[in-house]
Amino acid sequence: MASVEYAKGLEGVIAAESSICRIDGENGKLYYMGYPIRELVKTCSFEEVTYLLLYGELPNAAQFEAFKKKMRGSRGISEPIKAMIRDFPKESHPMELLQAVVSYLSGYVEHRIQHDAHCNCRNTLHQVSQLATVVAALHRFRSGLDYVEPREDLSHGANFLYMLRGEEPTELEGKIMDDCFTLHAEHSFNASTFTARVVASTLSTCYCSISAAIGALYGSLHGGANEKVMDMVDEVGDVAKAEEWVNATLDAKKKIMGMGHRVYKAKDPRAIVMEDYLQQLGELKGETKYYDILKKIETVFRNRMEEKGKPIHPNVDFFSGAVYRLLGIPTVLFTPIFAIARAPGWLAHILEQRSDNRIFRPKALYVGHQERPITPITQR
Numbered sequence: 566m567a568s569v570e571y572a573k574g575l576e577g578v579i580a581a582e583s584s585i586c587r588i589d590g591e592n593g594k595l596y597y598m599g600y601p602i603r604e605l606v607k608t609c610s611f612e613e614v615t616y617l618l619l620y621g622e623l624p625n626a627a628q629f630e631a632f633k634k635k636m637r638g639s640r641g642i643s644e645p646i647k648a649m650i651r652d653f654p655k656e657s658h659p660m661e662l663l664q665a666v667v668s669y670l671s672g673y674v675e676h677r678i679q680h681d682a683h684c685n686c687r688n689t690l691h692q693v694s695q696l697a698t699v700v701a702a703l704h705r706f707r708s709g710l711d712y713v714e715p716r717e718d719l720s721h722g723a724n725f726l727y728m729l730r731g732e733e734p735t736e737l738e739g740k741i742m743d744d745c746f747t748l749h750a751e752h753s754f755n756a757s758t759f760t761a762r763v764v765a766s767t768l769s770t771c772y773c774s775i776s777a778a779i780g781a782l783y784g785s786l787h788g789g790a791n792e793k794v795m796d797m798v799d800e801v802g803d804v805a806k807a808e809e810w811v812n813a814t815l816d817a818k819k820k821i822m823g824m825g826h827r828v829y830k831a832k833d834p835r836a837i838v839m840e841d842y843l844q845q846l847g848e849l850k851g852e853t854k855y856y857d858i859l860k861k862i863e864t865v866f867r868n869r870m871e872e873k874g875k876p877i878h879p880n881v882d883f884f885s886g887a888v889y890r891l892l893g894i895p896t897v898l899f900t901p902i903f904a905i906a907r908a909p910g911w912l913a914h915i916l917e918q919r920s921d922n923r924i925f926r927p928k929a930l931y932v933g934h935q936e937r938p939i940t941p942i943t944q945r
């Protein structure tokens with residue numbers, strides 16, 4: 566076995582081969598199965614992208630019709646699931662509920678599939694279809710409102726907004742929500758995807774893998790940066806205060822949320838799409854405050870960084886929170902929305918892991934005691 570150097574956080578370590586996602590960080594490019602993300606958003610729905618991630622190719626018209634029918638037909642949730650959502654402790658975070666619900670959902674899948682370690686995730690689309698329904702139901706119940714039945718005539722994004730609000734969104738809002746899902750559907754070996762693959766590598770079920778991935782996404786170092794961006798925007802409050810606020814924050818050696826990325830050294834291509842949508846939505850709704858504040862923060866921050874020879878650009882989270890807010894989505898749902906979007910990516914990686922599996926078993930660099938005698942408890 567080749568000896569491998571220790572890398573904290575596995576930075577730079579290649580953990581598996583993959584043909585799902587390519588990130589060209591130097592040039593700010595992202596590809597799913599070889600297709601540029603900006604082209605996918607322009608041309609395909611989230612459901613088509615889900616098919617692409619699960620099958621490796623874009624569907625033809627007949628394949629897509631059949632797939633869409635299956636995905637949309639799986640949107641509804643049963644009474645016990647609704648009861649679970651209703652009864653879950655109100656103080657808990659929606660991500661905790663989501664993780665628990667995914668495990669619970671597995672009990673409602675055909676017995677044969679559930680107990681087959683190699684269960685075909687492509688046949689159990691509940692993880693993708695129903696996560697949106699669960700999140701919308703949670704929001705409705707916690708707001709004292711009734712559950713809204715999903716509709717099969719709407720896209721994944723439009724249906725999610727419909728279930729959340731009880732009213733059909735405009736075409737643009739539906740398209741933007743759908744594209745937000747596409748933009749977050751996949752991003753190579755991040756912590757939650759790696760978690761999903763580790764669990765899948767033990768030949769556990771896809772439900773257990775997805776549930777574990779949701780647990781990983783919940784952490785504030787992974788999902789949730791866009792929540793912090795909105796806290797920042799609220800704190801700044803007014804575009805006239807943005808410059809002073811950024812300067813004071815940087816002088817205090819604090820980070821500006823939504824700026825910078827470990828992989829992208831150019832502007833995150835997803836941020837470019839999000840920025841455009843924020844501008845469009847802001848103008849449409851007569852609420853340009855968020856866009857104006859964010860653009861001012863970006864300009865001041867980038868000027869300060871360039872003075873130090875550090876070109877740092879916005880990442881996807883910089884604009885996404887404001888887009889969600891203009892779509893009427895409360896901040897606490899931002900990370901659950903990330904989970905809804907990422908489900909196809911996780912499933913794609915679970916399938917890929919199983920296609921050429923070897924259980925993950927890294928080593929630890931042991932730094933503890935070598936060997937020592939036990940002192941009897943009365944003498945300790």
Ligand SMILES: CC(C)(COP(=O)(O)OP(=O)(O)OC[C@H]1O[C@@H](n2cnc3c(N)ncnc32)[C@H](O)[C@@H]1OP(=O)(O)O)[C@@H](O)C(=O)NCCC(=O)NCCS
Pocket residue numbers: 790819820821822823824825826827828875877880881882
């Ligand atoms: C994403 C992040 C963790 C990447 O960190 P990283 O890989 O260490 O970033 P870099 O190596 O490019 O950082 C280079 C320098 O710029 C600084 N920098 C990077 N992002 C910054 C930010 N958002 N605000 C202020 N300074 C920042 C770093 O502190 C570092 O400074 P130093 O050279 O004096 O140590 C970091 O940019 C960050 O914390 N961003 C804000 C949080 C966020 O938006 N997270 C979501 C990511 S999708």
